[in-house]
Amino acid sequence: MINIAHLTFDMRIGGTEQVIMNIVNGERSNDIRHRILCIETPLGPFGQRLVKQGITIDSWNRKSGFDRQLIKQIRAYLQTHHIDIIHCHQYTPWSYGALAAIGLKTKVIFTEHGRFYPDSSSWKRKIINPVLAFFTDHITxxxxxxxxxxxxxxxxxxxxxxxxxxGIAPLTFSADDELQIATYKQCYQLPDDCLVLGTIARMDPIKNHELMIKVCAAINRSGIDCRLVIVGDGEQRTKIEHTIQEEAVCSKVILTGYKSEPKCFFGLFDIFLLTSFSEGTSMTLLEAMSLGIPSIVSNVGGNPEVIQDQRSGLVIPSDDVEACTSAVLSIYHSAQQQRMFADNARADFMQYFHVDVMNQSFNQIYKSCL
Incomplete structure (x- = not known):
């Protein structure tokens, strides 16, 4: 039996949390036992869901600044519960987890999920990170x-x-889902012949929702009835609403707010947009791929690794309204391109981004540690 503890900030809604949930749910055997350690509270919806499934989750309240006491608490936990591997997700949990495990038999894995925008460094990290890496068995x-x-x-x-x-499990639509999609279509008054652009993301400056709104306005000015569906909420909502008014597309842009189960909104989208200034590997982009929805993504971070330009979607320069508008029109006017992108996106998803592929990679890493 391999005892693995996943160390993270919390288990609220987010890409990192979804990856952890997929790893934990993907390996339910007698060989590996997963638990989750959170250095902050509250636990969050994903965490509550896992607790109901019988997964052990423990948490602390990290103090501001560098919390030396937290290192002692994590170290005691690793010893008490005989943890074989501590899998640290993101930089700050890694710094605490790696230091806590020094001198113990516990192996350390660090996974970096994403980066701040704009990215930066410091002389402190130049000194400490090589030391942390020395005491880390695998970095992914x-x-x-x-x-x-x-x-x-x-x-x-x-x-x-x-x-x-x-990696994620591929999305599928049940009969009930199809009814929900039809309900959404009626609720948001989407005509059968309109072009629907869509995105699912928190309203954060890094996601660049304003560009999508400007693209929607440009498409409508070209004579095409285009709607933009934005699923999510956040600190930028007021600014986004202001941009909608500025671009005079109040009747064309739909803000659904936060949705705990957003899957059925994918059924409304003709084209999925991801115009972020920075991305790691977007989980909603993977979901769109699994459904065969043509995608347009900005050429940043992991986007061009997920979407191969002109094969499984279109990759555009960051923050370029004209390029994004042209990309939308290109897909809209070509049924052949739509089919090609859909087929290739599904194929790439199954080969590279299926949850089983990710879990197989991590299981190999786990077993190589011992």
Whole structure:
């Protein structure tokens, strides 16, 4: 039996949390036992769901600044519960987990899920990170772009970093889902012949929702009835609403707010948009791929690794309204392109981004530690 503890900030809604949930749910055997340790509270919806499934989750309240007491608490936990592997997700949990495990038999794995925008470094990290890496058995990144950032900004050698793409279970629509999609279509008054652009993301500056709104306005000015469905909420909502008014598309842009179960909104989308200024490996992009929805993504982070330009979707320059508008029109006017992107996106998803592919990679890493 391998006892694995996943150390993270919390288990609220997010890509990192979804990856952890997929790893934990993907390996329910007598060989591996997973538990989750959170350095912050509240636990969050994903965490509550896992607790109901019988997964052990423990948490602490990390103090501001560098919390030395937290290192002692994690160390005591590793010893008390005979943890074989501590899998640290994101940089801050890694710094605590790696220091807590020094001198113990517990092996350390660090997975970097994403980067801040704009990225930066510091002299402190230049000193401490090589030391942390020395006491870490495996370091993984979710994209080549993330791996490059670890080398450039965190001073971790490239040959120390393994690539493991995020993986999810493919989405499918049940009969009940199809009814829900039809209900949404009626509720939001989407005509059968309109073009529906869509995205599912928190309203954060890094997601660049304003560009999508400007693209929607440009498409409508060209004479095509275009709607933009934005699923999500967040700190940028007021600014987004202001942009909608500025672009005079109040009747064309739909803000659904936060949805705990957003899957059925994919059924409304003709084209999925991801115009972020920075991305690791977007989970909603993977979901769109699994459904065969043509996608347009900005050329940042892991996006061009997930979507192969002109094969499984279109990759555009970051923050370029004209390029994004042209990409939308290109897909809209070509049924052949729509079919090709859909088929290739599904094929790439199954080969590289299926949850079983990710879990197989991590299971190999886990077993190689012992």
């Amino acid at each position: 990144a979710i994209s080549n772009a993330t791996r490059s950032a670890l080398t450039k900004y965190e001073f971790i050698r490239a040959d120390q970093i393994e690539l493991v793409y995020n």
